[in-house]
Amino acid sequence: MTRRPRAFRLDAPDVASGSIEVVDEPFDAIEAADGVVVPMGEKRRAPWVGILVSALSGLLMLGLGLGIEKLIADLYVIAPWLGWVALGLTLLAALAFLAIVGREAAGIWREKKIERLREAALDALSVKDHQAAKTIVADLVALYDTRASAAQGRARLRNLDDEIIDADDRLAIAERELLSPLDAQAKRAIAAAAKQVSLVTAVSPRAIVDVAFVIFAAVRLLRTLARIYGGRPGLFGFLRLAKAAFNHLAVTGGMAVGDSLMQQVLGLGLAARISAKLGEGVLNGLMTARFGLAAIAVCRPLPFIREDTPRIGDVAGELVSRAEAAATPQG
Structure with missing residues (x-):
């Protein structure tokens, strides 16, 4: 026997007592996921390079340990107090090494957490997964839990925990409350780095100085942006981020050919119309x-x-404006 439809009031006792529970229908996620191609993981070959590096690193550590042990034993023979000093220095070095390893591991773990958040957000947006969006927002609030500047945004997002909001709307609110101020900081940092590189390239006397400063500015900029968005990369974490950034450049196009501003720069031929150093500074x-x-x-x-x-144009439009002003003949 089918159940007939029935009307009820929201202030009725059975509703007020919580006997009726409103749940998200899964049909939106099912319909959105219909036809989505699930990528298959590629078969990876044996990581011989990694095995080689690991084996050589292990042999190096064993040799270093044996050398230190022999040094301490020889110092004990010469004078016991020298042996104790060497042993204390060895323990201090081991403690510092463990601290460095822990910091590197924490930095890489934090980077992977940020990557997982970004990938999970893409998946939640593609299938409109409401529950996944709530989990992502909660993790994002926890990521910036210690930042005083994000206190109001965290409070607003926590107040929305029990609200029924679409996945894309919930993530968009989190983006506006938590990431929009960070985006402004990141754009200011990029603009400052671009200006510095342009100025140093324009006034430096040698090409080696240009190359060195461009590398230095890129390293400093990447670390700054990682800290702005919550990453704390050490050496290996930084190398991992740098590889990802260069891979992104390779995918999107290093010269940003599709960008209207870059087309404008190349079309104007600024490097030919003004001094070579100034044009090189603008392009760098x-x-x-x-x-x-x-x-x-x-x-x-x-x-x-x-x-x-x-x-x-949002971060380096001023460079082109200055170059155009310099290239325009003064009447």
Whole structure:
């Protein structure tokens, strides 16, 4: 026997007591997931390079340990107090080594957490998974739990925990409350780095100085952007982020050919119309800005949902304006 439809009031006793529970229908997620291609993991070959590096590192550590042990024993023979000093220094070095390893591991773990948040957000948006969106927002609030500047945003998001909101709307609110101020900081950092690179390239006397400063500025910019978005990379974590940023550049195009501003620069031929050093400085500054935009893509814990994706014109438009002013003949 089928159950007839029935009307009820929200202030009725059975509703007020919580006997009726409102749950999210899974049909939206099922319909959105219909037809989505699930990528199959590629078969990986045996990591011989990793095995080689691990084996050589193990042999090096064994040799270093045996050398230290022999040194301490020889010092004990010469003078016992020298042996104790050597042993104390060895323990101090071991403690420092463990602290460095712990810091590196924590930095890599934090980077992987940010990557997992970004990938989970993409998956939740593709299938409109409401529960996954709530989990992602909770993890994002925990990621910035110690930042005083995000206190109001965290409070607003916690107040929305029990609200029935679409997955994309919930993530968009989290993006606006927590990441929008960080995006502004990141764009200011990229603009400052691009200006510095452009200025140093324009006034430096040698090409080696240009190359060295561009590398230095890129390293500093990547670390700055990682800290802005919550990462704390050590040496290996930084190398991992740098690899991801360069891979992103390779995918999106290193020269940003599709960007209207870069087309404008190349079309004007600024390097030919003004001094060669000034034109080189403008292009180096723009490439630094392009690298910064790629770094944002790999450091940001969420993809750009409702906020505008930053472009070169947002962070380095002043460089082109100055170059155009310099290239315009004065009447």
